[in-house]
Amino acid sequence: MKKLLLLALLPLMAFGQSESMSVFLKDSHTRYANIGVYIKDLRSGEEIESYRKTNAITPASVMKVLTTATALEIMGEDSCLRTVLEYTGKIENGTLNGNLYIHGYGDPTLGGAKQGQTFLQRWVKEVRDAGIRTISGSVIADLSYFDGDALNPAWLWEDAGNYYAPGIYSLAYMDNTMNVILRSDAVGSLAKVLYTVPNVPGVEFENHVRCTQIQEDGAYIHGMPYNFKRYLVGAIPSHRGQFGVKGDLPNPGLLLAQHFTSRLRQAGITVNEEASYLSERDLLPRTVLYTHQSMSVGDIVVLTNQHSINLYAEMLYRLLGARLGTPCNLHNAEKMVRNYWRNRGVNLMGATIKDGCGLAPQNAVSPESLVNILTYMYASSNRDAFYQSLPVSGKSGTIRSLLVGTELEGRVHAKSGTIAGTKNYAGYIELPDGRRWVFAVMVSSAIGRSSEIKRVIERYLLDVYRRNR
Secondary structure (H helix, E strand, C coil): HHHHHHHHHHHHCCCCHHHHHHHHCCCCCCCCEEEEEEEEEEECCCEEEEEECCCEECCCCHHHHHHHHHHHHHHHCCCCCEEEEEECCCEEEECCCCEEEEEEECCCCCCCCCCHHHHHHHHHHHHHHHCCCCCCCEEEEECCCCCCCCCCCCHHHHCCCCCCCCCCCCCCHHHHHEEEEEEEEECCCCCEEEEECCCEEEEEEEECCCHHHHHHCCEEEEECCCCCEEEEEEEECCCCCCEEEEEEEECCCHHHHHHHHHHHHHCCCEEEEEEEEECCCCCCCCCEEEEEEEEEHHCCCHHHHHHCHHHHHHHHHHHCCCCCCCCCCCCHHHHHHHHHHHCCCCCCCCCCCCCCCCCCCCCCEHHHHHHHHHHHHCCCCCCHHHHHHCCCCCCCCHHCCCCCCCCCCEEEEEEEEEEECEEEEEEEECCCCCCCEEEEEEEEEEEEEEHHHHHHHHHHHHHHHHHHH
């Protein structure tokens, strides 16, 4: 009997596991999971908890900690991203004898939920103020600042085409998202595609969505960048009337050019040809007409971390690659991230970095690396911008439901990360006596629903807090 007990304790003894870790190792949902934990006092550096802290674990959206921290450090909190209106040819007697270009430089917010459509009014005014009453050519969306790899090759096919895994172009529009409105009828019937918001000219659907007895959205949209054919699969609840399913825009830059063309015509400015796009820059000389400035990078980081917006994180990630060369590409983005943190003493040698948002299942980062980045950021000149971008437990963002009604409600500022079987948190814990802990708790390959894994992590954090406060 003693021998059996000793064998049962060996995994715990081998890693110097604390009593708090038994919360994970005794629970059926996490007993066989890949777990990594690192918690330390931010001021003294004293280690509070450590369990497999150097193990590289799938980070999911906690990857955004790495991306947004790097973006703030390299780009600066107050910097803005630009979108440039340019034209070829000359303006003579009110006619632009050439084309008008929308040159995208990676602003993810154009026409999004926060930006709205008001910027188009300003663009029309700038064209009018330039003396243009007729455009002999067309409005062209220039997507050449990013390379043509609009779909991250490390993402899963099942994600491609859905709103949370949109194509990544240097010219984003309306959060690169469309809402496909279906009609939900009787159980077993095929849902009918009614329309899309926004209207997307040329989009086609092959629809296999069934109305069933489920109570939640179980439909998915599949499709590739630049391709206007979309496949609808899965199920939606029956007898709901109109039911919306979100997917990505096949070519957001082209849609922006079409909308801008329409606004120009409505304002009495003639545009002779229909809108188009290019993904490789032409060699024609251009003149800058107007430069549009985005909200600040600091504000974009707040939206990214609070709401875990994959599009924003992924575009910031691509923009980091622009520091090493254009068109921006994934290879240079990864190289820039690694170089920056290596030069600041943060070891990412064991990490696998495939994207900036955490969708790629191949991503892997250790709790120790995350804690080291978080520690660095707390001493950075960008500390306030970064700290305030993190959701607060029980209060805001993606951890609004975490630790509600406990001693740690409102005391945890952290980014969460969730995919099937994976639940992670990384950030800071404020103690009543003024101390702060910096932490990363990572659980992957767990059994059960996300909510069940979250409850185990909550019990663990509360146990550590109560033992060490």
